[in-house]
Amino acid sequence: MHMGVAALAVSVLLLVSLNSIRSITDPDEVDALGLLYSSLNSPPQLSGWKSIGGDPCGESWKGVSCFGSAVTSIEVAGLGLNGTLGYLLSNLLYLKTMDMSNNYIHEPVPYQLPPNLTYLNLANNNLNGNLPYSISSMTSLIYLNFSHNSLSQPIGDLFANLQNLSDLDVSFNNLSGDLPNSIGLLTNLSRLYLQNNQLTGSVNILSNLDFDTLNIANNHFTGWIPQEFFSIPNLVVGGNVFENGPAPPPPPYTPPPPRKPHKHHNQNEAPTNAPIGDDGQESNKESSSSKKRLTAGPIVGIIIAGSVVVALFAILATLFCLHKYTKKRNKNQNKLAFPLGSPSTGVNKGEWHQFSDYISSHAPTEWSSLTREPPLSSYGQSRSGVKDIHEHKLKSSQSATQLKSPSSEKIDKTSGKVGSARGPRIPITAAYYSVAALQTATNSFGQESLIGEGSLGRVYRAEFSDGKILAVKKLDSSALPLEDEEDFLDVVSKMSRLRHPNITTLLGYCAEHGQHLLVYEYIANGALHDLLHFPNESRTLSWNARVKVALGTARALEYLHEVCLPLIVHKSLKSANILLDEDLNPHLSDCGLAALTRNNERQISTEMVPSFGYSAPESAMSGIYTVKSDVYSFGVVMLELLTGRKPLDSSRTRTEQSLVRWATPQLHDIDALAKMVDPALKGIYPAKSLSRFADIIALCVQPEPEFRPPMSEVVQALIRLMQRTSLIRRTSADETGLSSRILEDEATSDVFL
Template identity: 55%
Template sequence: MVKCTLTNPPSHRHCDALVMEKAVASFSLFLTRLPVIWAVIFSFSVAVNATTDPNDVQGLQVLYTSLNNPWQLTGWRSSGGDPCGELWKGVICQGSSVVSLQISGLGLSGTMGYLLNNLVSLTTFDLSGNNIHDSIPYQLPPNLTSLNLARNNISGNLPYSLSSMTSLDYLNVSRNFLSQGVGDMFANHSALANFRVQNNKLTGSLNVLVGLPLIDLNVANNNFSGWIPQELSSLTDFVYDGNAFANGPAPPPPPYTPPPPGRSSNNRTPQSGHTPESNVSVSNAQNGHKKNALPTGSILGLVIGSLFAMMLLLLALVFCLRKGSKKEITARTSVGSLPGSDKVNAEMQEHRAKPTATVSDLKPTAMGSMAVERLQGKNGSVKRVQSPITATSFTVAILQTATNSFSQENLIGEGSLGRVYRAEFPNGKIMAIKKIDSAALSLQEEDNFLEAISNMSRLRHPNIVGLVGYCAEHGQRLLVHDFIGNGSLHDTLHYADERSKMLTWNARVRVALGTARALEYLHEVCLPSVVHRNLKSANILLDDEFNPHLSDCGLASLTPNTERQVSSDQMIGSFGYSAPEFALSGIYTVKSDVYSFGVVMLELLTGRKPLDVFSSRVRSEQSLVRWATPQLHDIDALAKMVDPILNGMYPAKSLSRFADIIALCVQPEPEFRPPMSEVVQALVRLMQRAVIVKRQPSEDSGFAFRNPDHEAGDLL
């Protein structure tokens, strides 16, 4: 073949033929390899542009299963999948991150799950117009700017995690069944312009919303009370009818009150340092009503006179402070010369050095009003306690009237700290009053009473009994709680009546789940962790729908005086829930709470008391944990342990998984017990897949087990 080169050039026609021949061969080879090339390009494109962040995938999967795997969410899966690449319905992504989730008006039911906080890039979340029930999860997407949960069946209260979601601009939870107060959770918000909570059962005052940059506010048809703040009245879009607001204008604020920290001042409120008169003058000037200006000489005279008056006041203040300091030094010298004064001074120094908060603060710190209280101790000492308290202070006279002087007919319970009374207030509100026995607290614990109140008042969770108020006067110590009207889990389980029959298997799992969520909040959301220390079925109260509400949260700092006499039933009942490490060393941690929770689950499963020494049971069956633990993995023995009131109405798979969770919680070694977040996840999966199957008697074991695996699936 002749090459087409410069040194040996053939004819042009021959070179053109050679070039064409090579081009055709190359193109043919390209066509044969085209499918492979396209496959590589497509796979590379998917890998670069469509792979979703694994945390986002997991958060959406849990949401999907919590919504009962709805067919309306096309493309969604309970496992695997690529939300961004596969275009899951309502999911909008930027790169590999889910930034918007809009699934409103689809008729979705179920709950929102427990892993929404995985969606850290999510800014818009719209789940409105569905049939979502239960409460709002307290672990929400942390960086939301728009949250719309309107027109559902959501109950409980607003989660305190909203306090850290400071980017929120739009919040709509209207037309649900939310209750309790708004609290101080919006104290640090500087962007919230649209806030709609109409048609709920929210209570309290609107003062907590003053200072927010609100444009659109709708609080209609709730149970708000007090006065409408003037700052809110001036909003262009403000709807407030259907509440119990007081008539007449709101009381004026104290003069020269600065605006709350961290809040914007675009609510048409007077700026700090402006007197009411100056604001009126500005307003009149803007309306064309000008006033005569003062001469320059008069202004100069006023300024000089004001400066002179301020100097006199400063001199007087310095004189008073120096005089007071001399008196304090004299008093200390006098005390130091008394017999035993060294011991008194040492005790005072020790008290100053001791940390005061056994119960934790929450994160972020609540912006409560600083309350200064004077408490008179048993020894006549007076202590000043300064701490933020969001609960209401009641007088003894008011609480006496509400309880008919703490009459016997209003007594509804008794614990290690004192008795609990039903209270009815003039407005018809029913509360529960815990009257702490004066002999129950040591002197040191009595002095820390208000500090404990401050911490307890900031615990907010739909499965925790809320602290409404307190009383600390005339030597009395009382706590005012929400009234939960269906009694305790202990009474429902162990005093057979109609309520016991209503506690179905699914209701028992729901009680376990709600209690686990309350403990998860105390252990893993509060910072530092809050240890309950007294978890038992008597402290789990049930409402009319058998939802659990954990009581006595935060009372660990008010440990009862060991010298106080308590009934043998109370001592034995509490001992049955105690973890082994507490019985041996007195050490109590969050893992000890997990053990106590496992005992409560055993009560729910068997209907037996944790320690039943007064019954006719044989000695080997009197300790519930010791008797039940060896049988938790034996399916035949497990079936015979189930509370007979259930009459065989439970799914075998659900029962087995329930027992597995119990076995993990009541392990003797605390380090092997799971954290409550894992317990919550296991119970959520169990609750979602529970299927009731009627057990039929058989000749062999008393029960013929039908395994509903095709219905229930793997529960753990």
């Protein structure tokens, strides 16, 4: 009896213990929620929450739901929360629902969000910046809402993997630029809200999606409204600059069938108004029923002209014609030697599709609206001398290859020779500028307009008649050995698709009279190199501004290395290629230009590379550059930010001329590190932040490339550094006095000392 009672008591205790163990929340998730609570300034509305420790799943934390020991839902909408979202949200691996809408949350959206969310609602807050690229890997997302915030910049190509997404709302922001290609891949998207932004370009990319609701009102969209839109139950398109009426269907008119294919079979067979199906009228591949249909015209004529008696002769005539046609078909097939192996594809079909491609290229589609037509002199002439404006539009919007030598001008237009060797290029979203327009804007590329010079050419300030100020990079033809116009246009096409707030935006290009120019946004504060090495009393970068520059540049490299497909190696990372805007946000320039030297190994090793002092050891020896080479160069830039010294400085003593060689042994010595800091900072910096900054540098400039971290890890380390500094400032402001100014986070305007 007693033994039974004892066993029962032990069992109860064991069950209670197991239940309590299950209720203990994962420590990483506790840290994430604790940091979120602190970043929101520890609001009393979140009852039960703690900055450090606690058990969200075992205790009653307002708005938090769990399954076992995993946090699965955070729903704290409309509580008047004010602050930021912290930097540990990616620790919430099991979180499915996150609703923090209708609050006062500010700052940019965290770079890393919970990776397995299905529902994310951050609407009606004060978030700024852009949509984070981590969204691209959140493959479980079904609902995404960032409406009524202050998001800006173009929308990145984030959606290729979000095949479950059904609701997307980014309305009432300041998003700009064209719609990304990947948004057209959202096959399950049923509700899309883009209204009240600054979006531009065509909306054709949305025409194949099956919407229940589409609102694109009050933007700057152009072109035609696709006909498919008019079947959407809830459609709002007002407040744009669309052309009147729906878009004409592709092709925009019904052309007669191309005549050339009829030369391969009986030209008296099909009437000119015969319908053309997907088979392209491949009469030499038709079935016997098709052959009978080919003689329908003669039979009808005989019936109308003759009588019932004549019908018998008509049948005999039909059999005779079929027999004769069969012989002629076999004869024609023997004459034609096609390289195509498939019996279902012949020259007729190919030529018809190529003709259709040509016709489609002249329709008011997305490509033609994205690309301004260049003047006739901007491209080389074809061998056949075809120079009409349609030819040039086809070349710019498809693949811009020069025409091969066809037998006639007619074949030239319909055979699809243009770009057939390489396939259609991704459309160039940058505008086309003539040399004359750029000469006028730069005062004939005068010395007074020169604002920079590098190994690839000179950069000029361009002021246009409408008051717009841009930067024009005039490429040195001797530094870029282009094989043909194709190389330049391919690179421009890829560069024009780069979308990141920390990468200079390519706005235009010019390829005319043998000259190659690139038109970029104008960045007001110039290069980081000048601010570091030619400072004045009013333009010395504070410590927080330097960390901000490092983080922004790291994010740009992470985008090039880990988001772009195929990945992009910069190969010329240096402080002179990091431009700073009025808020000291960094913009990495020359991204993608290294591709222009891909066909010349010697040129790669001597021209499109970082200046001496930035090159990784393995790259300096072999001329081969990888993403790890960029990481090394980034570490050198961080050393510049830390010390204010140039990577190579012959004016210093021999042991201090190489920045990396001199600084690396001292990065983990606290006393030596304090002596290395840029004297321009005047000792105003947080010691812990300085030490962590040095730790990141040490990892990046390791001589063995395999030991250098990927840029995503560098980004996370810099984010933690900034967030910890921000937390220290908030929790110790009453005690630190002057240090509260020193520890200001990157969002403040106090970026100069």
